[in-house]
Amino acid sequence: MKIAIVGAGIVGSTAAYYLSKEKEVEVTVFDHGLGQATKAAAGIISPWFSKRRNKAWYRMARLGADFYQELVSDLGNDGYDKSFYDQSGVALLKKDDSKLDGLYEHAETRLEESPIIGELSIKNASTLPEFTGFNRYLYASGGARVEGAELTATLIKASGFEKLEGQVTLSPLDDGTYEIDGQTFDKVILACGAWLGQTLEPLGFEVDVRPQKGQLRDYFFEGMDTGKLPVLMPEGELDVIPFAGGKISVGASHENDQGFDLTVDEAVLEVLEEEAKTYFPDLSTDKSFSERVGTRAYTSDFSPFFGEVPELKNVFVASGLGSSGLTTGPLIGKNLVDLVMNRPGNLDSTDYPVANYIKKQD
CATH class of the missing domain: 3.30.9.10 (D-Amino Acid Oxidase, subunit A, domain 2)
Incomplete structure (x- = not known):
């Protein structure tokens, strides 16, 4: 199965790392290399003091903080430096x-x-x-504190997958596959943050994501x-x-x-x-x-989302993570891998509905 990941930030790099552990999967990572939130982030993993009333968000943030223990352990077991997290x-x-x-x-x-x-x-x-x-x-x-640039670089290196720099265009093909940069893919993960609209709007979608x-x-x-x-x-x-x-x-x-x-x-x-x-x-x-x-990347109601794009089968997205991206991003990346591989994750994507933020224009 050929899979494309567009965006090598916290979500995309985590997805690449965990896809590298799957059998019979070939992955290419695309990243335009400019403005990525994670590279400019020195993050704090401490969601427990939040009084946000959005229970789905808090569950994601809480489990995201927990997931760092698994992520750091996995990278350590693979022989990689874990000093990005403390x-x-x-x-x-x-x-x-x-x-x-x-x-x-x-x-x-x-x-x-x-x-x-x-x-x-x-x-x-x-x-x-x-x-x-x-x-x-x-x-x-x-x-905990996290050095975002070091984390994403470690994840990409640990994945072993090729990373191609430059902006890309997503083109659906008649047989249900997708073309990116002259290559054909069975499934696509769009983890391009605030640039999600630039990727999907040419295909006739309205995207509720704004840059900060x-x-x-x-x-x-x-x-x-x-x-x-x-x-x-x-x-x-x-x-x-x-x-x-x-x-x-x-x-x-x-x-x-x-x-x-x-x-x-x-x-x-x-x-x-x-x-x-x-x-x-x-x-x-x-x-x-x-x-x-x-x-x-922020949505109009400040809520993150992830899952499959309505009317684009086998295209999976995540965006709207905002300033909690370093807390929630790795967990979302891992759950996107579970979705791509057709198995349940520990987050239900219906609690973070893509359809609320990505709509096909008439």
């Missing part, structure tokens, strides 16, 4: 820290179904002397031991994400009016830096930095 813990802040007590009780109700949360407690700020600007924080030892620009900065400090610090999650857009080796990622912006623009906006990043300095004063010391820009 359960360093998360420290959640509130401007009114009296709200931490209610949030603690909320998260505590989720411990039984998500033991991966680990230690859950409210701590005094004095236990985190590297950070300032708050008195207390809510801590979960099971929270995200920018972050990676700061590098010589001689600073950052590897054991937890992720700091203040209220709002800002996150301060320490990695080993003196690296601190600060971001990311959520810009809804920039389309597919990938230029660095220093003004936006300076605002994030100034806010971050209130929590991590060492950002004012000598350091070097680099910048990343990517494009997230």
Whole structure:
């Protein structure tokens, strides 16, 4: 069976990796290499504090956090470096820290179904002397940080499949197969994020997916031991994400009016830096930095979707993951593989209906 994967971000790379474990499957991965959200993402795996009322979304996010244990184990067993993922813990802040007590009780109700949360407690700020600007924080030892670019590169390498760069056109053929870049495929996975509309609209589909620009900065400090610090999650857009080796990622912006623009906006990043300095004063010391820009995909109701495209048999899609893409993406990728291979996964795609977001135009 010949399968095409369009998009080598978090969903597509995970699908490629797990398809590589299937027998009698030939896979080609296509990726245009620009603006991918995952490459510009330093992610936080910590969905348990969310108060979103969308139960289907929370189930996906919860199981997505759990799935990292399986994914990391599988890659490790295959002999690949797992340093892209680390359960360093998360420290959640509130401007009114009296709200931490209610949030603690909320998260505590989720411990039984998500033991991966680990230690859950409210701590005094004095236990985190590297950070300032708050008195207390809510801590979960099971929270993790993920370096998105390293994860996707590892997954593609582990898959062993060929990756072709460039934009593609999907063409249905009369025999029920599909042509992409001069090759014919039995099944197709479209994991092209915010660019899904550009792929399906030429075939007469209306696609409810919009782009959101995200920018972050990676700061590098010589001689600073950052590897054991937890992720700091203040209220709002800002996150301060320490990695080993003196690296601190600060971001990311959520810009809804920039389309597919990938230029660095220093003004936006300076605002994030100034806010971050209130929590991590060492950002004012000598350091070097680099910048990343990517494009997230959102639907009009902020819900992700995945499954088979209506009226396009054997074409499977996923999009709309938004800022939770690093949490939910690997699980969605694995479930797409289950759909392609005609077996049940641990998510029911009818809970995330494609038909709500992709419609054939009259």
